[in-house]
Amino acid sequence: xxxRLRLLIVIFLALCGLGAGQVGAASRYSVTLDPPSFSIxxxxxxxxxxxxxxxxxxxxxxxxxxxxxxxxxxxxxxNVNGAVSAIFARxxxxxxxxxxxxxxxxxxxxxxTTAPVTVHVTAAGTGNRxxxxxxxxxxGSGSNRGSAADVAAAVRAAMPIMKVILPKTRxxxxxxxxxxxxxxxxxxxSARLEGPLAAAGDAFTVSGLDKRPTQTQEAVAGIGYTxxxxxxxxxxxxxxxxxxxxxxxxxxxxxxxxxxxxxxSRLRALFGTAAPGAFMDDSDFGSLFGKVIQxxxxxxxxxxxxxxxPLPIDGRPADFSGAVGQFEVATTLxxxxxxxxxxxxxxxxxxxxxxxxxxxxxxxxxxxxWRVYRPEAKQTADDETGLQGLKTFxxxxxxxxxxxxxxxGLSFSYFDPEAARYVxxxxxxxxxxVTPGALSNQVAPTLQAAAPRDGAGSAAGADALAVDVAxxxxxxxxxxxxIWRPWFLGATVTPxxxxxAAVTLIRRHQxxxxxxxxxxxxxxxxxxxxNLESMSAALKRGDTPAFFSxxxxxxxxxxxxxxxxxxxxxxxxxxxRQLPEAxxxxxAILTMAEKATYAGESxxxxxxxxxxxxxxxxxxxxxxxx
Amino acid sequence: xxxxxxxxxxLASAAALAAQGSVATAEQATATGDYRLAAQIYDQVLLxxxxxxxxxxxxxxxxxxxxxxxxxxLQYERALVLAPGNPxxxxxxxxxxxxxxTTSAPAGPWLAAARYFSFDSYTWAAxxxxxxxxxxxxxxxxxxxxxRLARPLILVAAVTLCVSADAAVLCWSDLYxxxxxSPSTLxxxxxxxAAASGSVREGEVVWIQQRYAGFNLVRTADGHAGWVSSDExxxxxxxxx
Numbered sequence: 001x002x003x004r005l006r007l008l009i010v011i012f013l014a015l016c017g018l019g020a021g022q023v024g025a026a027s028r029y030s031v032t033l034d035p036p037s038f039s040i041x042x043x044x045x046x047x048x049x050x051x052x053x054x055x056x057x058x059x060x061x062x063x064x065x066x067x068x069x070x071x072x073x074x075x076x077x078x079n080v081n082g083a084v085s086a087i088f089a090r091x092x093x094x095x096x097x098x099x100x101x102x103x104x105x106x107x108x109x110x111x112x113t114t115a116p117v118t119v120h121v122t123a124a125g126t127g128n129r130x131x132x133x134x135x136x137x138x139x140g141s142g143s144n145r146g147s148a149a150d151v152a153a154a155v156r157a158a159m160p161i162m163k164v165i166l167p168k169t170r171x172x173x174x175x176x177x178x179x180x181x182x183x184x185x186x187x188x189x190s191a192r193l194e195g196p197l198a199a200a201g202d203a204f205t206v207s208g209l210d211k212r213p214t215q216t217q218e219a220v221a222g223i224g225y226t227x228x229x230x231x232x233x234x235x236x237x238x239x240x241x242x243x244x245x246x247x248x249x250x251x252x253x254x255x256x257x258x259x260x261x262x263x264x265s266r267l268r269a270l271f272g273t274a275a276p277g278a279f280m281d282d283s284d285f286g287s288l289f290g291k292v293i294q295x296x297x298x299x300x301x302x303x304x305x306x307x308x309x310p311l312p313i314d315g316r317p318a319d320f321s322g323a324v325g326q327f328e329v330a331t332t333l334x335x336x337x338x339x340x341x342x343x344x345x346x347x348x349x350x351x352x353x354x355x356x357x358x359x360x361x362x363x364x365x366x367x368x369x370w371r372v373y374r375p376e377a378k379q380t381a382d383d384e385t386g387l388q389g390l391k392t393f394x395x396x397x398x399x400x401x402x403x404x405x406x407x408x409g410l411s412f413s414y415f416d417p418e419a420a421r422y423v424x425x426x427x428x429x430x431x432x433x434v435t436p437g438a439l440s441n442q443v444a445p446t447l448q449a450a451a452p453r454d455g456a457g458s459a460a461g462a463d464a465l466a467v468d469v470a471x472x473x474x475x476x477x478x479x480x481x482x483i484w485r486p487w488f489l490g491a492t493v494t495p496x497x498x499x500x501a502a503v504t505l506i507r508r509h510q511x512x513x514x515x516x517x518x519x520x521x522x523x524x525x526x527x528x529x530x531n532l533e534s535m536s537a538a539l540k541r542g543d544t545p546a547f548f549s550x551x552x553x554x555x556x557x558x559x560x561x562x563x564x565x566x567x568x569x570x571x572x573x574x575x576x577r578q579l580p581e582a583x584x585x586x587x588a589i590l591t592m593a594e595k596a597t598y599a600g601e602s603x604x605x606x607x608x609x610x611x612x613x614x615x616x617x618x619x620x621x622x623x624x625x626x
Numbered sequence: 627x628x629x630x631x632x633x634x635x636x637l638a639s640a641a642a643l644a645a646q647g648s649v650a651t652a653e654q655a656t657a658t659g660d661y662r663l664a665a666q667i668y669d670q671v672l673l674x675x676x677x678x679x680x681x682x683x684x685x686x687x688x689x690x691x692x693x694x695x696x697x698x699x700l701q702y703e704r705a706l707v708l709a710p711g712n713p714x715x716x717x718x719x720x721x722x723x724x725x726x727x728t729t730s731a732p733a734g735p736w737l738a739a740a741r742y743f744s745f746d747s748y749t750w751a752a753x754x755x756x757x758x759x760x761x762x763x764x765x766x767x768x769x770x771x772x773x774r775l776a777r778p779l780i781l782v783a784a785v786t787l788c789v790s791a792d793a794a795v796l797c798w799s800d801l802y803x804x805x806x807x808s809p810s811t812l813x814x815x816x817x818x819x820a821a822a823s824g825s826v827r828e829g830e831v832v833w834i835q836q837r838y839a840g841f842n843l844v845r846t847a848d849g850h851a852g853w854v855s856s857d858e859x860x861x862x863x864x865x866x867x
Contacts, residue, residue, distance in 0.1 A: 340721075368693060371725055400693070400725060468656055468684040469714070475676035479707050479863045481801050482749040491753055499760035506767040 325354010
């Protein structure tokens, strides 16, 4: 509840006539040191109490040899004879770096200062915290306050008590035992838990402390107590003698003597805050009708010596995994049978009381009959503390063969702390009927159409596999794909290259055959060749006119091809114009041709041979020109 | 020349006879239940003579009976490369996968149809179709009656080439398949000390994405990827061992 809300409540109460007064009519300051003397291995609590001025912040001076750190703050409302005042307390933790007497100078709070405080620090182990009350206090005016002893007595009386109830004080390492932890709070004392109950030290584990405690009312020696109870499990971690070290941080609201507790009780009843569970943190009501101080304490039980024994080495089974307690084991298989290849579930169940978390099993192992998989563990607690329960290891198993198969039994070892010896539990083997299954119906005799050879693999067929086949046929040098082989690229590129080459040649030929100039050229060359052959034939016959006629036509075709003119237009005049330097020989041949053709001149065979040589020489000369 | 040919034929016959003898010994060992001896002999036969679907199949059977489903699956997968779609091999492969606790990656209808023939069959068909197509294109350039043959040849060759190429593309990932011979850890980097990114089961089929320093970067059927030792993930389609 915020301070503003508290002020509203006060104003409301004042208007209702239940109380009247003013808050913070006059500011007062006081300083207390509890205890004023402490050993160097202890600390003291310095409290600066500010009455009436919430905003005033103390400025803590530096003291050589002392360390003063803020430790918290609290607020309370006091009603004294109708005068309501707000009290703000700021707490500091004081520790010393060496022995001696120190003086904390006046602390400045706003414009006021407190009285100096003397601190006595003694040697380690000589502290006297059981003698609180020697506190220094001051007010805004610097005067000491005389009620410190009463306050210390009230605080001591209000302090709660913690007890640990154990079934036994001798444990084995790894053993778990149930424990009850009880915190007793005197009736009328309100408190607030500042954190969960926690186990200190490394000798034990205490589980279940994070759960909400049960709250009951008990009377001890005629005094009523509100009791918080934790039902937990204690586990021993290492051998030796150790006390159980528990810590419960809480804040206790202490009602100081002379305050109006009856009015507070009536208000609690009026507003229903006296219900079970509400005893904690109802300081607001208490603070309205008297002075309540908040005390932060760490509650610890009285030291209870425990003896933790090591687990014996002798007789320790090889499969012992650290389980301590009392356990039973059982195995099941579901379904109870099946076909080859069908997965079945094998379960190993360990039930009992003890450290189930240390229960482990490797389960079954692969065999020629079974293929097994890694087991999966699942732990289930039967009670709230988890001390009792069961752990199940589920393991898929697959039969590999048909017929009556056996799942072997398993053993599990643990240490029984009651009997102080190791115990090994074994499960019986499980007989399983395995049928061939659907796969065996698909078994074909051979890879090819040929039947398998007798003997080879006929016995092996009983395991639901297709039987071995006769290894006939060829062998492939490699399983490497064709495309990864070096020659494949050549085999792919070659047809494309050949096709391109062929198409190129064909197209070239076709282009040539479709060109008129090329066609005319080829025709003239053919005519030259034919006329030269005719000339040779005429020579053999001795036919002079035919000889010169053929010679003249051959020359005409050659010259017409050279000059791109019609063959008929080639005569002596044209030759004289086009080839003046070669005129004489060509003119002679053409003149002789005319004579032989038109004048009927006849020459001897020898003369014709000479004329043939001259014609051929001119043809070679013209071809060279071309 | 004739002497050389005769000598070569003699050597080939001798090798074939030796292989037949070894296979017979392996079959005898299988019949007597000595599967380890049978597996050793079949391995030697493969090493000497190359790959044979029946030998691979028998070797897979031997490994399966020895409780090594990973090795069995590898041999069955290799046998299926040589004899695709063979129901007997597929039956035993399914049995091996069941024992290994693995399953074949589901294949779509097109991929399943494409796997009716082997990848090399499609490669051969495409290659022949390419040659025919090229020849037909040359014929198409010529004149005369031979030109009439070109068009149907081009049609047939082009269809064959397209179908074969499509089927080969569908089966392309099969070329990179590998089988885990033992349960393995997928590493984030190609080193045994690298952090684990997952695990693969014995006999699980994975696809090799990359190779580096004795490690293969593999992808599993469910999309996980990681590096495994190349001794553990063995490719299905390889050269002679």
